[in-house]
Amino acid sequence: MTSQHKKDSIAALANRLRWNIGDNFHDKLTEGIYADAADIASRAVHQQGEPRNATMDSKIDSIVTSKTWGFPIMIGILAVILWLTIEGANVPSGLLFNLLIDTMYPILKGFSSQLGIAWWIDGLLIDGVYLALAWVIAVMLPPMAIFFPLFTLLEDFGYLPRVAFNMDALFKKSGAHGKQALTMSMGFGCNAAGVIATRIIDSPRERLIAIITNNFSLCNGRWPTQILIAVIFIGVLVPDSMSGLVASASVISIALLGIGFMFLTSLGLSKTVLKGEVSTFTLELPPYRPPRVWQTIYTSLIDRTLIVLWRAIVFAAPAGAVIWLVSNIEIADISIANHLIEWLNPFGLFIGLNGVILLAYIVAIPANEIVIPTILMLTVANLKMAGLGEGSGVMFELDSAMETSNILSAGGWTLLTGVNLMLFSLLHNPCSTTIYTIYKETKSWKWTTVASILPVIMGFVVTFLVAQVWRLFL
C-alpha cells in the first residue's frame, strides 16, 4: 500500500468518526483528561490545615488592584523607574563620555597621526566609526543598565501581570491586550526590548498591534533630544524660575501624546488591516515570589541590556562611517551632505523642519542617541561656521545649552522648528535595531514595513499640519 493510500484510508476513517462523535471532541477529550487528573491528584495531594501564605498574596492584590490605589501605585512606580533611569544615567553617562570621547578619542587621534596613517583612514575609522560607537555606548548603556534590572525585578516579583490586569479595560477599547501596557512601558526604556517583550502576549493579533505601536513609546534614546530642545526653545519662553518646570512639562506632554497615538493606532489597526483576526484573552495572575536580586541584575544585564546594545553597535558602526563619508566626499566642491541638505531643505522647511534634521534622521537611523550630535555637526558644516565643531564628519555636543541654541539659531531654527523636531522625534521610523528586531519577531517583511513606514507618515502629516496652522495664526 502506498503512503498516499495509507493517508487516504486513515483520513477517511477519521472523517467518518468525526462525523459520528460530533463537534465537541475537544471538549470531551479535555474533560476526560481532567477527570483522570483530578483522580490522580486526589490520591497524591494532601492539604494540612488552611493555607497561610495565600492571604498574604490576596492582601497585596487587594491593594495593587484596588479602585483607589491600583492606578496611582502603577503610575507612581513607572514614574520612579523613569526618573531613576534618566537622572541616574547622567553620572555614569558622563563618566563614559569622559573616558571614551574626551580621553580616548584624542589619544587615538594622536596615535594615528604618530603612525602617519592616511587622513581618510583615520577619519573614517576614528572620526566616523569609533565616535559613533563611543557615542552609542556612552548614551545608551547606562540608562538601559538601570532600567532593565528595575523592570525585571518587578517582573520576577509578579507585579507586572497585575498591571496588565488593571489596564486591560482601557486597552481592550482600542482592540489591544492588557499586557500591551507592559510592552509599552518597556518601550520607554528601549523600543527593541519592548518589541521582544511582546512575546508575553499570547494572542497573535494583539501581539502584532503591540509590536507595531511600540515605537510610540518615547525611548531612552529620545528623552535627551526632547529635554535639550525643550530647554532651548520652550523653557526660554517663560521666566527663568519657571523654565525647568515648563520644559519638563512639555517633554511629558510629548510622551503622553505618544501614548495617545499608541491607542489611536491600535484602534486603527484593529478596525482595518487586523479586522476579523481571532482575539483571545486569558491572564494568569501567578503568586508573588520574592525576586532574587543579584541574579536578576546579572541576567537582565546579559540578556536584555547587552543584547540590545550589541545590536545597536552593529548598526552604529557602519552609520558612523556613512556620516563621515557623506560629510567628506565632495562632488563639485560641495560635500554630499550639503548636496543632500539643499535637496531636502524645501520639503523640510515646508513641514516646519529643515534639510539638516531630515538628513540627520536618515543617517542616524541606527540610534536616536546620535541624532543631536549629527544635527550639530551637519549644521556647522553646512554653514561653514569657523571655530565651531570638530571638523567635517565629526559629531560633537556642547556643554552649554546656550551655545547649542546659538548654533541652531544660526542654522535658521525657530520655535516652530523646535516644536516640530520634538514631534518628529516622537513620530518617525523606529531605529534600525528596532526594525531588525521587529523582523526577527514577526518574520514578515509586510509587518516590518508597516511598522517602519507608518510612524514616519504620521510624523510628516502631524508636522505639516502644525506648521501650516502655525503659519496661519502666528
Added chain:
Amino acid sequence: MNQAAINLIVFAALVAIIWLVSKLILSRNILHSKEQKHKTLTEDILKQLFHVQQSNRIATISNLSGALKIRKAKILPMVVQMTKAGLIETVDDTILLTEEGKAYGLKIIRIHRLWEKYLAEKTGYKAAEWHYLAEKMEHQLNEKEILELSDTLGNPLFDPHGDPIPTQEGDIAPVEWIPLPTYPLNMPGKIAHIEDEPGVIYQQILAKRILVGSHIKVISSNKNEIIISSEGQKHIFSPIVAANISIVPLSKNEAYEERAERLSSLQENQWAEVLGISKECRGANRRRLLDLGILQGTKIKVDLASPLRDPIAYRVRNTSIALRNSLADLILIKKLNADENT
C-alpha cells in the same frame, strides 16, 4: 490668500478624495467584471427562489424585484436567460426552480452557511458582520474550495445561527423549530435558531446577548410582549422580534438547569460550579478555557476584580485566572449554597 491656508485646503481635499475613492471601490465592487456581476445576480435570484419555495410561497417578477431590491427592468432579461439555461421555468406569472436550479441554489446556501461557520470558528468577526461577509463569499468559491472549507471545519451540520448546512450531495437536515411567540409556557426548551435577517431586528436580539443553545422557559406570552427567563435573566421581546427566534424542546438526555446563570453574574465570596461553556464560545477562546481547566463540574469563585471591574480574576483549581466579562458571559454556572461547597 495665505500660502499655509492653501496648503491645508489642498491637504484636506486630498484626504477627502482618497477616502471617497476607497469607499467607492469597497462598496460598488467596481473591480468586478461584468461576468462576475451577472453570476452574482443569477445566484441571488436562485437563492431567493429557493427560500420562497421552502416557505410555500409563490415567486413572481415583481416580488423578486421587491425582495432583492432590484428594478424589474433588470430582472426581466435575467429571467429570460436563466430559463434558457434551464435553471428556472415560468408557469403563467409564477417562477419555479428546475431540479438543476434547485441544486445550484442549495450549493450557494451551503457556501453561505459554511462561510458563516468559518467566520464564527476561525476569525474574530462579530456575529452582526457574518451575514454580510458570507453574502459576498458565496459567489466566489469553487467546488474544490468548498470541499476544503467543509473539511477544515470538520463537515459541520449546522451554521452558527442554528441553520442546517446542506451537504455536498444536497441533503439538508430537517428542522422542527417552534417560533418563540407560539412556544408553550413553562416548557423547558433551548434556542435553536436566531434569524439574521433583517439586520435591524438581529441587532436587537444580539444586544440582549441571547445565545443559540441557551436553555429558556417562556414565563408569559401575549400579543404585546413575550417574557422569557434564560440563564438567570429575564428578557422581554416584542412579538416581531420574538418571531425571529426559534425554540426546540429539550430532548430526554438534556436536563433543564433551573439555577443556570452566567459566570459574569457571580459575586465575590461566593462559590459556584461550572455547568458548561456556551456553544457561542468558539474556536481559540473555547479551547483556552478548556485548557485552563474550566469545564463542567469545576468549582469556581471570584478572586479579584480589577479597578474597572473588567476583567475579573477567578480562582480555578487553585490558580487565579483573569477573564474579560464578555468571555465570562459565555460560561454557565450554578451558584453553590454554603452547605454545597465542600
Added chain:
Amino acid sequence: MKTHSEEACTDCTFHNTEGLKKLGVNTSEVDFVVALAGNPNTGKSTVFNALTGLRQHTGNWPGKTVLRAEGGYSYGSKKYKLIDLPGTYSLLSTSEDEEVARNFILFGKPDVTVIVVDAARLERNLNLVLQVLEITNNAVICLNLLDEAKRHKITVDERALARDLGVPVVGTVARTQEGIPALLNTISKVAQGEIICKPHRVKSLSKPIEESVNELTKKIEVQFPGLPNSRWVAFRLLEGDQRITNAITTNELSELIDV
C-alpha cells in the same frame, strides 16, 4: 515502572536524529536529547538553569520562553542536550507555542522528556502531564516549587504519584538546587534504559469517544505497526490536525517507529 539494575542499554539512543535535524537541533557530539516541558509559572526556566548552569532569564510570567532555548550538560560520562520547550497549559490547541512543544516531543522523539509541575497546583498541571505521557514513554516528572507547596501546607505523595503516572517523580526546589542531583540521576537512568516507564494513559473518556479512538488507533496500528503513540495520533486526527495528516504521507510517522 521497572528498574533494571543491569546495564541494559547504555549506548543506545532513542531520539530521532533526522526529525531533530528538521527541527533545527544539532545532535552531533551529543549522547542524549532531553526536552523540558511544563505549564507556565512552574519555574521551568529555573530548572533549565539549574540543570545546565546557564543563566536564562526566568520571569514570573506565563509564556516567557517563546523561542526554544538550548543548553547542554554532562552527567556521568554522557553528554546531554537540553531543549527548553515553550511553557503551555496543554498540547491540544492551535497556538504556536503548543505546536512547537507538541511537534518537538512527537517528531523529535527526545530520549527523555522532563515535565516540570507546580507541586501546589498539581491537578491543573496534570492536564499537560497526561497529554505528554500519551506521546512519549520516556518521561520524568520534576515536582518543583516544593517550598511554596509547603508554605501552603500542601504535601504531595511522590510515590503514589509515580505509581499512578507510571513514570519517576523527583521533588525539587530548583531555586535552591534542592533535588537537582536526584533529577540528573533519574534523567540518566531513563535515558540509558535503566528505568523503564509504563506511562498512564487517559482512561476517563466517554464511551462514543473511546470507541472511535480505539477504532482509529487499530487502523493506524495496522498501517504503522510498532508506532509507540498511535493513540495520540488518533487524537490528533480526530481533532483535524493537518500536520499529522500530512505526516502520514511524508513517512514522518514511519520514522517514529521503534527499531
